[in-house]
Amino acid sequence: METIIKKINIDGFSREDLKEAALFIREGKLVAFPTETVYGLGGNAYDSTASARIYAAKGRPSDNPLIVHISEFSEIGPLVKNVPDVARALSDRFWPGPLTMILEKSDRIPKETTGGLDTVAIRMPSHPIANMLIREAGVPIAAPSANASGRPSTTKAEHVIEDLSGRIDMIIDGGSSDIGLESTIVDLTVSPALILRPGYITLEMLREVIPDIEYDKAVLKRIKDDTIVAKAPGMKYRHYAPKGELTIYEGDISRVSEAIRTSAEEKLRAGHTVGILTSDELLGSYSELRSIYQEEHTGCDVCPDTGSTEPDADKKGMLYIKDIGSRENESEIAAGLFDALRYFDEVKAEYIYAESFTEGGIGQAIMNRLMKAAGYHIITV
Numbered sequence: 001m002e003t004i005i006k007k008i009n010i011d012g013f014s015r016e017d018l019k020e021a022a023l024f025i026r027e028g029k030l031v032a033f034p035t036e037t038v039y040g041l042g043g044n045a046y047d048s049t050a051s052a053r054i055y056a057a058k059g060r061p062s063d064n065p066l067i068v069h070i071s072e073f074s075e076i077g078p079l080v081k082n083v084p085d086v087a088r089a090l091s092d093r094f095w096p097g098p099l100t101m102i103l104e105k106s107d108r109i110p111k112e113t114t115g116g117l118d119t120v121a122i123r124m125p126s127h128p129i130a131n132m133l134i135r136e137a138g139v140p141i142a143a144p145s146a147n148a149s150g151r152p153s154t155t156k157a158e159h160v161i162e163d164l165s166g167r168i169d170m171i172i173d174g175g176s177s178d179i180g181l182e183s184t185i186v187d188l189t190v191s192p193a194l195i196l197r198p199g200y201i202t203l204e205m206l207r208e209v210i211p212d213i214e215y216d217k218a219v220l221k222r223i224k225d226d227t228i229v230a231k232a233p234g235m236k237y238r239h240y241a242p243k244g245e246l247t248i249y250e251g252d253i254s255r256v257s258e259a260i261r262t263s264a265e266e267k268l269r270a271g272h273t274v275g276i277l278t279s280d281e282l283l284g285s286y287s288e289l290r291s292i293y294q295e296e297h298t299g300c301d302v303c304p305d306t307g308s309t310e311p312d313a314d315k316k317g318m319l320y321i322k323d324i325g326s327r328e329n330e331s332e333i334a335a336g337l338f339d340a341l342r343y344f345d346e347v348k349a350e351y352i353y354a355e356s357f358t359e360g361g362i363g364q365a366i367m368n369r370l371m372k373a374a375g376y377h378i379i380t381v
């Protein structure tokens with residue numbers, strides 16, 4: 001299948017620019033589009049065949065329900081059995097934006113879209129391209145993250161092209177996603193309401209609207225424990241994982257960088273390719289390691305020997321360091337996380353060492369994704 005790549009400028013586009021994409025959605029075709037969280041792989045949520053095609057394109061298990069995207073609150077009516085007051089209150093506060101609500105589904109939504117469940121996940125994205133696409137399509141758009149199943153979610157059109165080119169009808173390139181982590185998911189069908197997936201909208205923010213809301217147990221999980229089963233079916237799968245073995249180090253940050261240096265050096269000496277995921281604060285602590293492995297080294301965003309930004313993935317025993325921003329600025333860390341995980345695949349890192357981040361606020365979402373990517377392999381130093 002030929003995938004049309006359509007570039008659209010977020011700061012200046014018209015309805016006309018989204019006409020073909022909207023028509024594709026109505027015809028049951030698949031269109032990947034940018035949202036403020038991550039890119040979505042969209043299809044008509046009312047069309048069970050479109051949903052089946054989404055699962056096939058991603059290689060996703062079909063018991064993993066899709067999120068249905070709307071462009072204004074009134075569009076929620078046909079999708080659900082009833083609209084609880086709390087849904088309206090959350091919408092007033094956080095929609096459009098990075099929040100997904102689980103509600104009892106109506107008969108209008110096929111079970112293929114909800115992975116066989118009687119509930120439906122609904123989100124109103126704030127990204128202007130996403131919003132206009134839904135409006136123009138005239139139907140709600142079912143969209144999981146636009147990555148191949150198991151890989152990190154996509155925050156740039158290039159990521160989507162990498163994973164889904166040739167498997168879907170169109171990719172809208174609208175630049176990078178601002179937030180970079182998927183939406184916060186709240187289940188409103190249980191009491192008290194539960195957060196099934198942490199995201200940019202934090203527990204503290206949600207408690208201003210629902211004082212007794214809590215995290216689902218699986219969100220707080222810190223060890224590999226198969227007896228804690230996630231309520232969001234998608235959260236139980238191996239996810240976000242880079243191909244290399246990822247280990248997280250937590251504790252006092254000077255000890256963390258020391259432990260990472262020791263582990264990295266051991267693997268580098270043995271001829272392995274190593275990746276380090278770091279922050280502005282700790283980047284400098286790897287300078288000695290960098291200079292030792294300099295002749296052969298092409299990491300650190302710009303290769304010191306060639307000046308090229310293109311990593312040479314076929315050289316062995318290389319060190320690649322990715323600095324994703326300041327520890328003081330968690331939004332920046334969140335926005336760069338998936339791109340960094342993909343980078344380590346690109347350079348074929350065999351061992352990856354990551355710092356841990358604090359777990360308050362959006363840090364909870366960062367650590368949730370990082371921990372899943374590491375298969376809960378976290379070492380306290």
Ligand code: TXA
Pocket residue numbers: 035037038039040041064065066067100102114117119120121123125143144145146181182183184185196231232233234235
């Ligand atoms: O930010 C986002 O939410 C992005 C953008 C594209 O909107 N979408 C996204 O979709 O992350 P996806 O499919 O990758 O993740 C949806 C998650 C899965 O873990 C799924 O199991 C859960 O939501 N989910 C969907 N419907 C559900 C339901 N009815 N009950 C419980 N969990 C549900």
Ligand code: MG
Pocket residue numbers: 144145153234
């Ligand atoms: Mg996903």
